Amino acid sequence: MSHDLLKIPFDPHKILAKRKSIKKQLLENLPSSFLEKRIALLGGSTTRDIMEILELFLLNYGIKPAFYESEYGQYWQDVMFDAPSLVSFAPDIAVVHTSNRNITRYPEPDDDSAKIDESLNAEAQKFRMFWDKLRSGYGCSIIQNNFEYPFYRLMGNKEASDIHGRVNFITRLNMKFYEYAQQCGNFYINDINYISSSYGLEQWADPFYWYMYKYSLCLPAIPLLAHNISNIVKSIYGKNKKVLTLDLDNTLWGGVVGDDGVNGIAVGQETSEGQAYREFQEYIKAHLKLGVLLTVNSKNDRENALSGLNHPDGALRPEDFAVIKANWEPKSLNIMETAAELSLLPESFVFADDNPAERAIVEDQAPGVAVPVMEKPERYIQTLDKFGFFEVTNLSQDDLRRGTMYKENAERATLMASFENYRDYLLSLEMKAEIRAFEPVYMSRIAQLTNKSNQFNLTTKRYTQGEIEAAAQDDRFVTLYGKLEDKFGDNGVVSVVIGRIDERVLHVELWLMSCRVLKRDMEYAMMDTLVKRCRSLKGVTGVTKILGYYYKSAKNAMVKDFYDRMEFTKQSEDTDGNAVWILDIDNYKTKNTVVEVID
Amino acid sequence: MTRQEIFSSLNEVFRDVFDEEDLTVDETTTAADVEGWDSFAHVNLVLSVERRFNMKFTMVEVTDMKNVGAMVDILERRAAADK
Numbered sequence: 001m002s003h004d005l006l007k008i009p010f011d012p013h014k015i016l017a018k019r020k021s022i023k024k025q026l027l028e029n030l031p032s033s034f035l036e037k038r039i040a041l042l043g044g045s046t047t048r049d050i051m052e053i054l055e056l057f058l059l060n061y062g063i064k065p066a067f068y069e070s071e072y073g074q075y076w077q078d079v080m081f082d083a084p085s086l087v088s089f090a091p092d093i094a095v096v097h098t099s100n101r102n103i104t105r106y107p108e109p110d111d112d113s114a115k116i117d118e119s120l121n122a123e124a125q126k127f128r129m130f131w132d133k134l135r136s137g138y139g140c141s142i143i144q145n146n147f148e149y150p151f152y153r154l155m156g157n158k159e160a161s162d163i164h165g166r167v168n169f170i171t172r173l174n175m176k177f178y179e180y181a182q183q184c185g186n187f188y189i190n191d192i193n194y195i196s197s198s199y200g201l202e203q204w205a206d207p208f209y210w211y212m213y214k215y216s217l218c219l220p221a222i223p224l225l226a227h228n229i230s231n232i233v234k235s236i237y238g239k240n241k242k243v244l245t246l247d248l249d250n251t252l253w254g255g256v257v258g259d260d261g262v263n264g265i266a267v268g269q270e271t272s273e274g275q276a277y278r279e280f281q282e283y284i285k286a287h288l289k290l291g292v293l294l295t296v297n298s299k300n301d302r303e304n305a306l307s308g309l310n311h312p313d314g315a316l317r318p319e320d321f322a323v324i325k326a327n328w329e330p331k332s333l334n335i336m337e338t339a340a341e342l343s344l345l346p347e348s349f350v351f352a353d354d355n356p357a358e359r360a361i362v363e364d365q366a367p368g369v370a371v372p373v374m375e376k377p378e379r380y381i382q383t384l385d386k387f388g389f390f391e392v393t394n395l396s397q398d399d400l401r402r403g404t405m406y407k408e409n410a411e412r413a414t415l416m417a418s419f420e421n422y423r424d425y426l427l428s429l430e431m432k433a434e435i436r437a438f439e440p441v442y443m444s445r446i447a448q449l450t451n452k453s454n455q456f457n458l459t460t461k462r463y464t465q466g467e468i469e470a471a472a473q474d475d476r477f478v479t480l481y482g483k484l485e486d487k488f489g490d491n492g493v494v495s496v497v498i499g500r501i502d503e504r505v506l507h508v509e510l511w512l513m514s515c516r517v518l519k520r521d522m523e524y525a526m527m528d529t530l531v532k533r534c535r536s537l538k539g540v541t542g543v544t545k546i547l548g549y550y551y552k553s554a555k556n557a558m559v560k561d562f563y564d565r566m567e568f569t570k571q572s573e574d575t576d577g578n579a580v581w582i583l584d585i586d587n588y589k590t591k592n593t594v595v596e597v598i599d
Numbered sequence: 600m601t602r603q604e605i606f607s608s609l610n611e612v613f614r615d616v617f618d619e620e621d622l623t624v625d626e627t628t629t630a631a632d633v634e635g636w637d638s639f640a641h642v643n644l645v646l647s648v649e650r651r652f653n654m655k656f657t658m659v660e661v662t663d664m665k666n667v668g669a670m671v672d673i674l675e676r677r678a679a680a681d682k
Contacts, residue, residue: 017647020618048639212642212658219646 040091042075057230099216139466151205231388238452268313332365626668
C-alpha cells in the first residue's frame with residue numbers, strides 16, 4: 001500500500017535519488033479507488049523537484065495528481081492575467097510556493113512606522129488580490145506558503161522586536177496571511193515557517209540552491225515540504241485517519257500492568273520515564289477534542305487493562321476509548337473487529353505499539369492500517385506527530401462532537417437490544433430530520449462529507465466547497481442535506497443529495513449518507529423529500545422522472561441495491577456492475593414512517 | 600580511489616537518478632547523451648553525487664562541468680586533497 005521509502009522518518013536523499021522508480025512502483029500499486037486531482041503549482045521560485053516529489057507523496061495517499069506548473073516566478077501574473085493554459089487547466093487546488101525571496105518591500109532602517117505599515121499593507125494586498133482572484137475566477141482550494149525567516153539578521157536579535165527588522169516584518173506579514181485564512185474557507189496555510197525551523201533554517205536556506213537553481217530552499221528539504229503539502233491535500237479530500245488504536249504496556253505506561261501491578265507501572269511525575277508516558281497520554285487525550293477516536297488494542301486481561309487506565313496519575317481514562325479490546329486475540333483481528341463495530345474501514349486506523357512483533361503482524365494481516373515505528377517513549381509524541389495522520393483543515397462542530405456521537409450510538413445499541421421489533425425501536429428513538437436545500441452554514445460540512453464518505457455513496461463524486469456553493473445557487477440543480485437528531489443527541493448533517501435537471505429528468509449525481517446513521521430509515525426520508533421537491537417544480541425545471549446512478553467502487557457494495565429498495569427500475573447495467581435506475585415520480589409511494597421530517 | 604573506481608561508483612548514481620539499469624557513463628559522456636538529463640535532472644544528479652562521495656561542489660565547479668570526465672576530475676582532486 002504505502003511505499004517504504006516514503007514512510008516517516010524518511011531519508012530525503014533516497015527519495016530524491018530514486019524518485020523515478022518510486023513513482024513507477026506507486027503507479028503500479030495504485031488502489032482502484034484513487035482520486036484524480038488537478039493541481040496548479042504556482043511558484044515564486046523554481047518548483048520542478050517540488051512537483052515531482054509532491055506527486056510521490058500524493059500517489060502514496062491514493063491521489064493521482066495532474067499538474068500545471070507556472071513558468072519560473074510567474075505565480076502572480078499567471079493568475080492575475082488569466083494565463084490561457086491555467087484557465088483551461090481548471091485546477092482543483094492551487095499550491096502557491098512563495099518564499100521570503102518574493103517579498104519586494106522590506107523596511108529600510110530610516111523608514112518611520114507609517115511607511116513600514118504602508119509596505120506591510122502593500123505586500124499583504126498583493127497577495128489578497130491574488131487569492132481573491134483565485135477564489136472567484138477558479139473556485140479552487142488554495143494552499144499558500146507563509147514566509148520562512150530570513151537566513152541572516154542584519155541587526156541581530158533586534159530584528160525580532162524592532163519594526164525595521166526583517167524578522168519582525170515577516171512575522172507581521174504572516175499574521176496578515178493568517179487573518180485571511182481565518183476569514184476565508186478553502187484557504188490553507190502551508191506552514192513553512194514551522195517546518196523550516198524544524199528542519200534547521202541554516203540548511204533549509206542554503207543559498208547555493210538559490211544562486212545555482214533559484215530554489216528558495218535546499219533540495220534535501222523538498223521531501224519534507226512536499227510531505228507537508230500532501231498532508232493538507234489528503235486532509236481536504238477526507239483521507240485523514242480517524243482512529244488511533246493503542247497498545248497499553250510500554251506504550252501508554254512503562255512496565256507491564258499484569259506483572260507489575262497498577263502501582264508498579266510508570267506514569268506520572270515521579271520518574272523521568274513516568275513523565276514521558278504522562279505527557280504522551282495528555283497528547284493522545286487531546287486528540288479526542290479533534291474528533292479522533294481512541295481505542296485500546298492490548299494483550300491483557302480486561303480487568304488489568306482497566307486498572308492501568310484508572311491509574312491516578314494517568315491522563316487517559318477508560319471512558320476516553322470508544323472500544324476497549326483487552327484480550328489475547330491477534331491484534332490484527334482486534335482491529336478488524338473494532339473497525340466493524342465503528343462502521344469504519346481498517347485504512348482509517350493508526351496502530352501504536354512499542355512491540356515490533358505486534359507491529360509486523362498488523363502490517364501484514366491488516367493492510368491499510370498505518371503502523372508508526374514507536375521506539376523510545378520520550379520520542380513517541382514526535383514520532384506520531386510528524387506523520388500528520390490527523391491533519392486538520394476544517395475543524396467543524398461535527399468533528400468536535402464525534403466522540404460523543406459514538407457514545408450515544410452505544411446507548412442506542414443498548415436500547416435496541418430491549419426491543420423485539422425493530423420498527424418499535426426506531427419509533428422509540430423519536431427521530432427528527434431536517435431535510436432542506438443546501439444552506440450556507442453547512443457548506444463546509446457538506447463538502448467534507450462528499451470527500452469523506454465511501455461506503456454509503458452511490459457515485460463517489462467528490463466536490464470542492466466552491467462547487468457545492470455553485471450547485472446551491474443554480475436553478476438546474478436540486479440539492480438536499482439531511483440532519484438527523486434523536487432523543488440521544490444530534491448527529492448533525494449526515495446525508496447529501498445533488499440532482500441535475502435536464503429535460504424533465506433529474507439525474508442524481510450524488511447520493512450519500514454517513515454510516516453513523518445506517519438502518520435508521522433516514523434514506524427513505526431523504527427520498528420522500530426529493531420526490532416531493534421534484535413534484536413541486538414547475539415550468540422548464542419541471543421533473544417527471546428521476547435517474548439514479550450506481551457507480552461501483554471498492555467500498556460502496558452496501559448500496560448496490562439501494563435503488564431497488566427505493567422501487568426504481570433498472571434501466572441498464574454494464575459488465576463492471578455500474579447501473580442506471582429510473583423512477584417515474586407519479587408512481588412513487590412515500591416510504592418513511594419513523595422519522596419526523598421538517599422541510 | 601582510482602579513476603576507474605570513481606567511474607564505477609558514479610555509474611551507480613547515474614543508474615538511480617535516471618532509473619536505467621544498464622546506463623554506463625565515460626569520460627566524454629555529456630547531458631546530450633543521456634535521456635532525461637536536463638537542467639532539472641542535473642540538480643538532482645549533483646546532489647546525489649555529493650552524497651555518494653561525501654563532498655560538496657562549488658558553484659563554479661557545477662557551472663563549468665562540461666562532461667562526466669570533468670566531474671571525475673573534480674572528484675579525483677577532492678579525494679587527493681582529503682588524504
